[in-house]
Amino acid sequence: MDASTGIFISHHTHSTEELVRALSDLLETCGVKHWFAERDIRPMENYAEVIPGVIERCELLVLLLNEESNASRQVLREVQYAERLKKPVLVARLDDCDESQTIAYLGATDQQLDLRSLGAEQKAQKLAAALCAWKAGEQPEVEPGALFQYERAENSLEFYGDEGERERLQSQREFIYEFAHEEYDALLSSVRDAVFLDVGCSTGEQAMLFLDGRSEIRQYVGVDKEAAALEKGRELFPQGLFCQCDCESDAFDDALREIEQTLDIDGFDVIHISMLLLHLKEPQILMDTLRGHLNEGGRFLILDIDDGLNVAYPDPDGVFGRAVEICAQTGYSGFRRSGRQIPQLLYDVEMEDVRLLKQGLSTVGMPREKRTAFFNLYFWFILDDLRKMHAQAPQDKLIESEWQWFEKNYKDMKNQFKKKGFFFNLGFLLFSAQ
Ligand SMILES: C[S@@+](CC[C@H](N)C(=O)[O-])C[C@H]1O[C@@H](n2cnc3c(N)ncnc32)[C@H](O)[C@@H]1O
Known part of the structure; x- marks a missing residue:
C-alpha cells in the first residue's frame, strides 16, 4: 500500500471549497494524488487526530492563502506542522490578505504562486498546472526577473521582523544621523x-537620536504597522x-483622530517621515491624510532616498553603476527613485516653503573603518536582497545571474571603496515644508 498522501491541501473550507473541488477534479485527470479534509475525512474520524498523520505522509503542502485561511488557527497549525517536518510548501495567493500572519512561519525557500488577478476557474487551472508540472519533476515556470x-x-x-532588514536599519541609523543632525537641530x-x-x-530609535535632549518636543508619537518594533x-x-x-489603510485617518483625542490636541506640530x-505604493494618499492632521504653522520633515543621485568615481568598468542599477530593482529596497517625487508630493497637498535641507552622504573625509561600514550599508544589503530573491525563486535565471555577477565583483568593489581617493555619494535627501 502506498503510504504517501501526495499533496495536502491546506485551506479554509467555506471560502474555498468550490475551488478545491475544481482543483481536485483537474488533479485527478493528471493522476496527482492529493488530500483534502472535506473529501477524505471519514465519518466518525477525529479531525485533530487524523491531520498530523496525513501531513507526515504528504510530499507537499499547498496553502490556499486568502483572508479567511490567514485568520484560521487550524490552517496555521497545519502550516506550522509542515514547516516543523521540513515539508515543502507552496503558497497559492488568492487575494490581497495581510500575509504577516500565517506566511510568517514559512521558510525562505517555500514557493509562491500568485493567483490574485485570476478568476475562480483560472485559479484552479493555473494551480493544477503548476502541481501537475511539480509532480512530473518540472520546476514551475516563472517569468525571468519577475521578482x-x-x-x-x-x-x-x-x-x-526580518533579521536582515533589522540590521540594515540599525547600521543606517548612525549614517542618517551624521547626514542630517545639523539640519534637524536647526x-x-x-x-x-x-x-x-x-x-x-x-x-x-532613528527619530529619538535627533530628539534626544530637546526640550522643544512635548510629546513623541510613533506609528508603525509592525507590532514587534512598537x-x-x-x-x-x-x-x-x-x-x-497601517498608514496606507483607510483606518489611518481614524487612528490619528483617536491619538489626537487621547492627547487632547487638534493636530501635530511636526510630522516626520523617514x-x-x-x-x-501610493505615497500621495498618505500625504493627503497627514495634511489634514498638521497643525496650522506645522511642518513636514521628510527623509528619503534617490539612487539617481548616487555617484561612484573612479568606476572605469561601470561596476558600481551596475550595482546601483541592480539595487534599484530589488523589491526589498523599495522604490529607489522616491526622493525626487517629494517636492511634488508636498506641493500637491498645498504645502508652502518647501526646502531641500540636505542632499547626499559622501565618503569624503571618512576614515577607513567607516568606509567599510558605509560600503556594507549599501552594497552588502543588495547582495543579501539578491540572495533572498534567489531563495524565493531559485529557477529564475535572471536573478541567479545578477546574484552571481554581484558575488564575483563584490570583493573588488569593497577594496576599491576603502581607498582614500574613491568617491561615493549616496542619494539621501532631507526636505521640509511648512
Ligand atoms: C525603512 S524603515 C524606516 C524606519 C525609521 N523611520 C527609520 O528611519 O529608521 C520603514 C518603516 O516603515 C514601516 N512601514 C512600512 N509600510 C508601512 C505602512 N504601510 N504603515 C505603517 N508603517 C509602515 C515599516 O514597518 C518600517 O518600520
Missing part, C-alpha cells in the same frame, strides 16, 4: 512645546506614545 521591481509596488515586506530649535508624529517609526519602542522610550496602524515613502 525585480521597476516602479512603486505593493509593500508586503517585513522590516523589524529645524527643531525653531518649534515650541511641539507634538512630534513619526510615521513608519519602527522602534523610534513593543521594542515602548521598552526603549516609555515616555513616547506608540500606536500600531525612509518610509520609498516603500509605499
Whole structure:
C-alpha cells in the first residue's frame, strides 16, 4: 500500500471549497494524488487526530492563502506542522490578505504562486498546472526577473521582523544621523512645546537620536504597522506614545483622530517621515491624510532616498553603476527613485516653503573603518536582497545571474571603496515644508 498522501491541501473550507473541488477534479485527470479534509475525512474520524498523520505522509503542502485561511488557527497549525517536518510548501495567493500572519512561519525557500488577478476557474487551472508540472519533476515556470521591481509596488515586506532588514536599519541609523543632525537641530530649535508624529517609526530609535535632549518636543508619537518594533519602542522610550496602524489603510485617518483625542490636541506640530515613502505604493494618499492632521504653522520633515543621485568615481568598468542599477530593482529596497517625487508630493497637498535641507552622504573625509561600514550599508544589503530573491525563486535565471555577477565583483568593489581617493555619494535627501 502506498503510504504517501501526495499533496495536502491546506485551506479554509467555506471560502474555498468550490475551488478545491475544481482543483481536485483537474488533479485527478493528471493522476496527482492529493488530500483534502472535506473529501477524505471519514465519518466518525477525529479531525485533530487524523491531520498530523496525513501531513507526515504528504510530499507537499499547498496553502490556499486568502483572508479567511490567514485568520484560521487550524490552517496555521497545519502550516506550522509542515514547516516543523521540513515539508515543502507552496503558497497559492488568492487575494490581497495581510500575509504577516500565517506566511510568517514559512521558510525562505517555500514557493509562491500568485493567483490574485485570476478568476475562480483560472485559479484552479493555473494551480493544477503548476502541481501537475511539480509532480512530473518540472520546476514551475516563472517569468525571468519577475521578482525585480521597476516602479512603486505593493509593500508586503517585513522590516523589524526580518533579521536582515533589522540590521540594515540599525547600521543606517548612525549614517542618517551624521547626514542630517545639523539640519534637524536647526529645524527643531525653531518649534515650541511641539507634538512630534513619526510615521513608519519602527522602534523610534532613528527619530529619538535627533530628539534626544530637546526640550522643544512635548510629546513623541510613533506609528508603525509592525507590532514587534512598537513593543521594542515602548521598552526603549516609555515616555513616547506608540500606536500600531497601517498608514496606507483607510483606518489611518481614524487612528490619528483617536491619538489626537487621547492627547487632547487638534493636530501635530511636526510630522516626520523617514525612509518610509520609498516603500509605499501610493505615497500621495498618505500625504493627503497627514495634511489634514498638521497643525496650522506645522511642518513636514521628510527623509528619503534617490539612487539617481548616487555617484561612484573612479568606476572605469561601470561596476558600481551596475550595482546601483541592480539595487534599484530589488523589491526589498523599495522604490529607489522616491526622493525626487517629494517636492511634488508636498506641493500637491498645498504645502508652502518647501526646502531641500540636505542632499547626499559622501565618503569624503571618512576614515577607513567607516568606509567599510558605509560600503556594507549599501552594497552588502543588495547582495543579501539578491540572495533572498534567489531563495524565493531559485529557477529564475535572471536573478541567479545578477546574484552571481554581484558575488564575483563584490570583493573588488569593497577594496576599491576603502581607498582614500574613491568617491561615493549616496542619494539621501532631507526636505521640509511648512
Ligand atoms: C525603512 S524603515 C524606516 C524606519 C525609521 N523611520 C527609520 O528611519 O529608521 C520603514 C518603516 O516603515 C514601516 N512601514 C512600512 N509600510 C508601512 C505602512 N504601510 N504603515 C505603517 N508603517 C509602515 C515599516 O514597518 C518600517 O518600520
